[in-house]
Amino acid sequence: MRHRKVGRSLKRTSEQKLALMRGLAMALIERGAIETTEARAKELRPFVEKLITKARSGTLHDRRLAGRHVHVRGLNDKLFTEVGPKFATRAGGYTRILKTGHRKGDGAEMARIELVD
Numbered sequence: 001m002r003h004r005k006v007g008r009s010l011k012r013t014s015e016q017k018l019a020l021m022r023g024l025a026m027a028l029i030e031r032g033a034i035e036t037t038e039a040r041a042k043e044l045r046p047f048v049e050k051l052i053t054k055a056r057s058g059t060l061h062d063r064r065l066a067g068r069h070v071h072v073r074g075l076n077d078k079l080f081t082e083v084g085p086k087f088a089t090r091a092g093g094y095t096r097i098l099k100t101g102h103r104k105g106d107g108a109e110m111a112r113i114e115l116v117d
Helices: 014-031 038-057 060-067 073-086
Strands: 033-037 095-102 109-115
Touching (some): 014 033, 014 073, 038 060
8 A cells, every 4th residue: 555655666666766866866957957757757856846945045054965965066066056046036946847748669758857947
């Protein structure tokens, strides 16, 4: 039974899912937009938005907390110097998910997740 279980498992263990979310989050911070499956995009949205909320304050503690997930030093710096201040006046909703159709190989629903300008 899945009582009170939040989120999708994405056919992975919890460690594999966390590694996937970290990789997708770093790609999104680096590029500004990525295309992935719709389920992955919907799982990535709260993960990235929590990181951006930490980057808005910019304290050392928040930088270290974000560093747990964004392992590349340059991307962590970009998160706190560019992305965080860009959303300083916004109260939330830093990402947008756009459906892009089906993947040719297996018919999976694809989506583009991007940072709102």
